[in-house]
Amino acid sequence: xxxxxxxxxxxxxxxxxxxxxxxxxxxxxxxxxxxxxxxxxxxxxxxxxxxxxxxxxxxxxxxxxxxxxxxxxxxxxxxxxxxxxxxxxxxxxxxxxxxxxxxxxxxxxxxxxxxxxxxxxxxxxxxxxxxxxxxxxxxxxxxxxxxxxxxxxxxxxxxxxxxxxxxxxxxxxxxxxxxxxxxxxxxxxxxxxxxxxxxxxxxxxxxxxxxxxxxxxxxxxxxxxxxxxxxxxxxxxxxxxxxxxxxxxxxxxxxxxxxxxxxxxxxxxxxxxxxxxxxxxxxxxxxxxxxxxxxxxxxxxxxxxxxxxxxxxxxxxxxxxxxxxxxxxxxxxxxxxxxxxxxxxxxxxxxxxxxxxxxxxxxxxxxxxxxxxxxxxxxxxxxxxxxxxxxxxxxxxx
Numbered sequence: 001x002x003x004x005x006x007x008x009x010x011x012x013x014x015x016x017x018x019x020x021x022x023x024x025x026x027x028x029x030x031x032x033x034x035x036x037x038x039x040x041x042x043x044x045x046x047x048x049x050x051x052x053x054x055x056x057x058x059x060x061x062x063x064x065x066x067x068x069x070x071x072x073x074x075x076x077x078x079x080x081x082x083x084x085x086x087x088x089x090x091x092x093x094x095x096x097x098x099x100x101x102x103x104x105x106x107x108x109x110x111x112x113x114x115x116x117x118x119x120x121x122x123x124x125x126x127x128x129x130x131x132x133x134x135x136x137x138x139x140x141x142x143x144x145x146x147x148x149x150x151x152x153x154x155x156x157x158x159x160x161x162x163x164x165x166x167x168x169x170x171x172x173x174x175x176x177x178x179x180x181x182x183x184x185x186x187x188x189x190x191x192x193x194x195x196x197x198x199x200x201x202x203x204x205x206x207x208x209x210x211x212x213x214x215x216x217x218x219x220x221x222x223x224x225x226x227x228x229x230x231x232x233x234x235x236x237x238x239x240x241x242x243x244x245x246x247x248x249x250x251x252x253x254x255x256x257x258x259x260x261x262x263x264x265x266x267x268x269x270x271x272x273x274x275x276x277x278x279x280x281x282x283x284x285x286x287x288x289x290x291x292x293x294x295x296x297x298x299x300x301x302x303x304x305x306x307x308x309x310x311x312x313x314x315x316x317x318x319x320x321x322x323x324x325x326x327x328x329x330x331x332x333x334x335x336x337x338x339x340x341x342x343x344x345x346x347x348x349x350x351x352x353x354x355x356x357x358x359x360x361x362x363x364x365x366x367x368x369x370x371x372x373x374x375x376x377x378x379x380x381x382x383x384x385x386x387x388x389x390x391x392x393x394x395x396x397x398x
Contacts, residue, residue: 023319027319042327042328042331044288045370048277048280048281049331051273051274051280052274052336052366053336053339054339057336057356057357058340066196066255066263068355069196069255072140073142075140076138076224077252079249080104081109082220082247083244086244090245095221097239098239102225105138105222107130108217108220109219111123112126112180114177115176116168119167121163121166125201126202127202127220129152130205134152135222138222139222142194152207155187155206157177157188159193160193160194166199170189185211187211196355197352197353198351199351281373285321285374289318289380300313304388314378314381317381318382321377325370341356
């Protein structure tokens with residue numbers, strides 16, 4: 001005798017269950033009748049969806065590192081280093097002659113080595129505003145924990161997230177700051193700021209004077225410029241370097257271009273992920289549907305003999321695949337984010353953090369492809385069921 005039927009959870013929701021048609025009720029009961037097929041279908045669809053999201057996520061996250069670093073954190077387009085003893089006014093006069101010039105903030109800058117808990121990191125850029133405790137509108141300091149704006153402390157230091165991770169420190173810990181000029185001092189970490197490219201430490205003017213003493217004089221300009229081409233940047237750099245008051249200039253466009261090139265090189269990888277997921281999802285769906293039809297051929301032949309139309313017979317079995325596909329896609333979103341986060345964690349370099357970012361295009365592409373594969377498999381199943389020999393199927397042994 002066949003096993004006694006068991007009520008499914010959906011049956012207990014009477015207002016919803018009572019509105020379902022007979023065929024829908026049968027399909028939903030069959031979902032839990034074949035539990036191994038349910039799990040395999042969901043895992044197959046989730047895996048295909050996750051691979052597509054991972055391909056898009058890797059590309060989008062690398063792009064987002066540059067966009068967020070030079071859009072949300074850093075708002076200046078160039079750093080101008082002044083010669084020893086030279087005043088910022090002379091450099092400002094030269095910059096003002098450029099049509100691209102917008103404004104320039106004066107800061108005291110240095111390169112330092114930071115040490116804490118047995119860890120150390122060299123080539124950390126230190127910036128301290130010449131006036132006040134605010135770097136706006138040139139740098140936005142946002143807490144990694146709460147995203148609130150950070151104000152430079154009078155006697156402490158604010159460091160960036162990747163630097164804190166490398167030194168294994170957090171807010172409240174103490175670290176040693178040693179500049180290339182030989183000055184050193186210990187500071188308490190008052191905040192950890194979001195940052196995606198490079199290592200930075202930010203001090204108030206008072207804290208910087210405690211570190212550098214009498215040599216704490218403004219020696220750097222953070223320059224905001226209108227968008228311009230590489231040739232225009234080169235021309236401006238030559239004009240500045242020809243003046244005795246300026247010893248160096250660097251543009252943020254160089255780092256942005258490097259990250260953009262990295263993102264562009266990943267296009268073939270995204271395509272490979274899409275192709276692999278397509279093959280995986282289609283094979284899983286097609287094979288599981290074939291097995292489903294083969295194992296239930298007597299059942300399907302019986303309902304055809306009872307007078308079910310071809311479309312009803314197809315939906316009798318394909319409705320299960322459609323429901324499982326939708327569930328698999330939802331699980332695929334979660335799995336795709338986890339897989340992308342895992343890859344990005346291991347892909348981080350010493351100075352670059354990749355924020356987990358997956359564009360809406362990635363989600364739409366993954367969803368539409370999975371639904372398209374389900375549609376193709378449903379059509380193939382429909383063609384097969386139309387050619388079923390009902391008499392031979394009913395004569396066969398169980």
